[in-house]
Amino acid sequence: DYSHWGHSFSHLSEVDEERIYMDYNATTPMDSEVVETVTVAIREAWANPSSSYLPGVKARDIINQARESVSRMVGGKPEDIIFTSGGTEANNLVLHTAVKHFWQSREVAEREGLDSSQQNGRTILPHLIISSIEHDSIRLTAEHLEKEGKAEVTSVSVSKVTGQVEVEDVVAAVRPTTCLVSIMTANNETGIIMPIKEICQKVRAVNKQRPLPRILLHTDAAQAIGKIRVDARDMGVDYLTIVGHKFFAPRVGALYVNGPGTISPLYPLFFGGGQERNFRPGTENTPMIAGLGKAAELVNTHLSEYETHLRDIRCYLEERLLAVFGADKIRFNSNFPGSDNLPNTCNISILGRGFVGRRVLATCRRLLASVGAACHSGQVDRPSRILLNCGVPYDVATNALRLSVGRSTSREDVDIVVEDLKQTIDVLERMN
Numbered sequence: 001d002y003s004h005w006g007h008s009f010s011h012l013s014e015v016d017e018e019r020i021y022m023d024y025n026a027t028t029p030m031d032s033e034v035v036e037t038v039t040v041a042i043r044e045a046w047a048n049p050s051s052s053y054l055p056g057v058k059a060r061d062i063i064n065q066a067r068e069s070v071s072r073m074v075g076g077k078p079e080d081i082i083f084t085s086g087g088t089e090a091n092n093l094v095l096h097t098a099v100k101h102f103w104q105s106r107e108v109a110e111r112e113g114l115d116s117s118q119q120n121g122r123t124i125l126p127h128l129i130i131s132s133i134e135h136d137s138i139r140l141t142a143e144h145l146e147k148e149g150k151a152e153v154t155s156v157s158v159s160k161v162t163g164q165v166e167v168e169d170v171v172a173a174v175r176p177t178t179c180l181v182s183i184m185t186a187n188n189e190t191g192i193i194m195p196i197k198e199i200c201q202k203v204r205a206v207n208k209q210r211p212l213p214r215i216l217l218h219t220d221a222a223q224a225i226g227k228i229r230v231d232a233r234d235m236g237v238d239y240l241t242i243v244g245h246k247f248f249a250p251r252v253g254a255l256y257v258n259g260p261g262t263i264s265p266l267y268p269l270f271f272g273g274g275q276e277r278n279f280r281p282g283t284e285n286t287p288m289i290a291g292l293g294k295a296a297e298l299v300n301t302h303l304s305e306y307e308t309h310l311r312d313i314r315c316y317l318e319e320r321l322l323a324v325f326g327a328d329k330i331r332f333n334s335n336f337p338g339s340d341n342l343p344n345t346c347n348i349s350i351l352g353r354g355f356v357g358r359r360v361l362a363t364c365r366r367l368l369a370s371v372g373a374a375c376h377s378g379q380v381d382r383p384s385r386i387l388l389n390c391g392v393p394y395d396v397a398t399n400a401l402r403l404s405v406g407r408s409t410s411r412e413d414v415d416i417v418v419e420d421l422k423q424t425i426d427v428l429e430r431m432n
């Protein structure tokens, strides 16, 4: 029974006390109802969804039921959902599409004599605008395109006052060759929520004033879904990335596309048997897609309850940390005045030499958390790029701990974790 898996690793604690998991921004366990849905689909929906006989039709129906649930979760229509292997594939699909869209637009512009993106003989390349705190699947993909001479990239810095990307800075970065703005909905380390709706409004206004290429709008909603309301249409994006393992679903994902191939362009990364309307071919992973759909159903039904619980636990955590360590000993790296942040994310630093985040976590007996993005966990020698880009001082970022709570995290868990941290700091203080 995994129902308590959410906040403990009992099977890992044969020799020591039960661990308390507070790294839900890294990944989440599958909800028990999702496990059940996946298990049933593995047993009963293994037929090829493209097969015309009844078992195949049943598998296809399961996929389309999941598509409907996922589309409802992000405020879209079922036809707007393209299933992928996860967030990295979805993000790569968006950047690939933007580059292709640029060249298609130039062909149209030249044919119709509308082209104004001449750059005085300079090589013309698609221009992408991202933020300086994006997940690596955006940052490194953009960097790769730039290194290959296939795109130019502007990485817009976040404000050190708000921790947010400033709308004006995004608009100021626009060039005649800009074809994509991609800004994450909320950051995985600070939890700060970005002004996506305002950015889309301004960029759409720019689009109205200029000839091709239309600037496409994308947000990576990986960290926001399941924690706060995410509505792609309300935000005004053309694309929105959905990542299952951040909201208690299997490790698959999806890309929301506003009218794929009609309103918004979408060019496949690879070719095959025609699945997903040729946008993302490959025989469908029915059980995992069924699980994604179930997890989306749970979000559609319980989001308000989830958000309230997460916020209560995160606030209690911050309250206890402040009470135990005192204002001169602890810094809250997620708290930027005036900026909203995710209800579950608490990024702190225990101030002082010898309290390096990784060392604190390695000494803790109960807490399982991280100093930042899991995909950076190998970078042991330097603090989080994201925190530094948000203006957190180097020595404070070096001591950062990212605590991200989940649906089953309790106040009792918080008490245990805060006591664990207090004892750990006492031990390290004696060692200093």
Ligand SMILES: O=C(O)CC[SeH]
Pocket: 025, 026, 027, 188, 189, 372, 373, 374, 375
């Ligand atoms: O740990 C994170 O923040 C991202 C992992 Se995909």
